[in-house]
Amino acid sequence: MKKILSSLAALLSFLYVAGQNDATLTIQQNNTGATISRHIYGHFSEHLGRCIYDGFWVDEKLPVKKKDRIRLDVVEALKKIQIPNLRWPGGCFADEYHWRDGIGPRDQRPKMVNTNWGGVTEDNSFGTHEFLELCSLLGCEPYISGNVGSGTVEEMNKWVEYLNFNGESPMTKMRKQNGREEPWNVHFWGVGNESWGCGGNMTAARYADEYRRYAVFAKNYPGAALKKIACGASSDDYKWTETEMQNIPLNQMWGLSLHYYTVPRNWQKKGSATAFDEQEYFTTMKKCLYMEELVSRHSAIMDHYDPQKRVALAVDEWGIWTDVEPGTNPGFLYQQNSLRDALVAASTLNIFNNHCDRVRLANLAQTVNVLQALILTDKEKMLLTPTYYVFDLFKAHQDAKLLPILLNSPEYSMGDEKIPSVNASASVDSNNVIHVTLVNLDPHRTINVSTQISNLSWKTVDGQVLTAAKYTAVNTFEAPHTVQPAKFNGAKKNGNNLNVSLPPQSVVLLEMKN
Ligand code: AHR
Numbered sequence: 001m002k003k004i005l006s007s008l009a010a011l012l013s014f015l016y017v018a019g020q021n022d023a024t025l026t027i028q029q030n031n032t033g034a035t036i037s038r039h040i041y042g043h044f045s046e047h048l049g050r051c052i053y054d055g056f057w058v059d060e061k062l063p064v065k066k067k068d069r070i071r072l073d074v075v076e077a078l079k080k081i082q083i084p085n086l087r088w089p090g091g092c093f094a095d096e097y098h099w100r101d102g103i104g105p106r107d108q109r110p111k112m113v114n115t116n117w118g119g120v121t122e123d124n125s126f127g128t129h130e131f132l133e134l135c136s137l138l139g140c141e142p143y144i145s146g147n148v149g150s151g152t153v154e155e156m157n158k159w160v161e162y163l164n165f166n167g168e169s170p171m172t173k174m175r176k177q178n179g180r181e182e183p184w185n186v187h188f189w190g191v192g193n194e195s196w197g198c199g200g201n202m203t204a205a206r207y208a209d210e211y212r213r214y215a216v217f218a219k220n221y222p223g224a225a226l227k228k229i230a231c232g233a234s235s236d237d238y239k240w241t242e243t244e245m246q247n248i249p250l251n252q253m254w255g256l257s258l259h260y261y262t263v264p265r266n267w268q269k270k271g272s273a274t275a276f277d278e279q280e281y282f283t284t285m286k287k288c289l290y291m292e293e294l295v296s297r298h299s300a301i302m303d304h305y306d307p308q309k310r311v312a313l314a315v316d317e318w319g320i321w322t323d324v325e326p327g328t329n330p331g332f333l334y335q336q337n338s339l340r341d342a343l344v345a346a347s348t349l350n351i352f353n354n355h356c357d358r359v360r361l362a363n364l365a366q367t368v369n370v371l372q373a374l375i376l377t378d379k380e381k382m383l384l385t386p387t388y389y390v391f392d393l394f395k396a397h398q399d400a401k402l403l404p405i406l407l408n409s410p411e412y413s414m415g416d417e418k419i420p421s422v423n424a425s426a427s428v429d430s431n432n433v434i435h436v437t438l439v440n441l442d443p444h445r446t447i448n449v450s451t452q453i454s455n456l457s458w459k460t461v462d463g464q465v466l467t468a469a470k471y472t473a474v475n476t477f478e479a480p481h482t483v484q485p486a487k488f489n490g491a492k493k494n495g496n497n498l499n500v501s502l503p504p505q506s507v508v509l510l511e512m513k514n
Contacts, residue, residue, distance in 0.1 A: 049332025095149030102127020118331025
């Protein structure tokens with residue numbers, strides 16, 4: 001009894017937050033077996049602005065290394081962060097895309113108007129073969145969104161056959177004529193996008209019926225069972241999630257999506273990507289942390305219909321959405337990327353990791369030159385944004401076992417509002433290496449984190465930190481290395497525990513080995 005009381009007292013004293021700059025973190029053993037799917041670290045590339053054209057797919061004459069017209073410096077950068085999947089062709093574009101326009105000799109492909117994004121002419125030079133070649137260069141899985149809004153069941157049925165069938169058929173004959181002998185075996189398959197809005201303006205019940213019909217004809221071919229993803233809710237539309245879970249049989253969908261963007265101000269005037277004060281920084285971080293509530297509440301609804309968690313919550317669009325850079329096409333959604341964006345990315349990824357039992361796929365919008373981009377290009381120049389480096393640090397969690405945490409954080413307050421300064425997640429990989437990612441959102445205070453690690457052995461700790469003098473700091477083509485990771489010396493072993501001194505406005509990766 002005495003022993004129990006004294007260990008209880010020790011635990012309580014550990015959980016007690018001694019000062020306003022102190023946090024406690026307990027890292028526990030994984031008793032649930034939950035794994036952080038690498039597909040949480042997915043990306044998104046829409047025919048929008050300069051993401052595909054002038055991002056991935058460039059002019060033949062551009063003096064950069066290319067395969068066909070695919071830009072290889074961009075490919076190399078994304079391989080380095082182990083990009084696990086890439087979503088294409090949209091977004092809103094997906095529901096006006098007719099795949100047959102994007103195959104065959106390029107000079108004979110019909111053109112179309114990209115009505116969603118700037119009304120520009122789409123020449124269809126980047127289509128199915130080019131996208132799948134890009135995925136093969138990246139070593140990632142393709143995630144294709146089919147057209148439900150303005151397409152047909154036949155069109156989707158034939159696209160799947162063209163992609164995945166290995167026998168003799170009109171579609172496979174056409175594929176071979178277009179230069180591809182073997183099927184690609186695409187697995188991730190979106191059945192429409194934002195069907196409540198740009199994808200058809202449907203009611204939840206109508207979409208559930210459409211999904212069931214489309215899903216029947218999106219066939220599984222040998223070696224290529226589809227992981228079908230139903231269009232899910234926008235933000236806090238819990239009714240939508242409820243309706244889809246009620247009406248779509250669990251064995252007919254691999255995942256249900258969720259879209260949520262962090263908009264610093266409002267949809268009319270979103271706020272600048274680079275010029276903002278601390279109030280706006282705080283509001284942005286508060287809105288970003290709202291993802292925790294969204295994921296928890298959508299998951300709770302899913303748990304009701306699917307207690308065994310067979311259906312994944314696929315957050316296949318997320319990220320910060322600001323005003324476009326002054327002087328750029330408003331329909332192209334080109335925005336700069338600051339340290340604030342890196343803190344948004346890291347906090348969101350920590351949330352996804354901690355909910356990895358349900359969140360098993362996610363896609364940041366959008367990889368190159370659009371919204372919260374990892375990479376910006378200007379003709380032959382290319383730069384890596386602060387958000388890119390978050391994915392570089394967090395790749396350590398891919399396919400590792402989640403270590404559940406208990407975190408007691410001091411608050412960062414602004415007026416009457418408060419958010420936790422610190423967020424974190426932890427995992428152990430197949431080599432028994434422990435990784436902890438920590439974020440300090442407070443731009444003024446260093447936070448001391450006392451970390452207790454239960455029943456896991458480790459001897460050495462190493463770390464990297466991503467921070468800058470200001471949360472508005474950006475990488476530019478003139479100064480591309482302003483925000484990039486550096487060695488972190490703020491973690492000290494203390495028995496089996498760890499003391500971490502977390503700098504203001506920073507992301508830290510710790511690696512603990514035996
Ligand atoms: O990512 C930009 C757009 O945001 C996508 O096309 C759409 O799905 C969402 O509204």
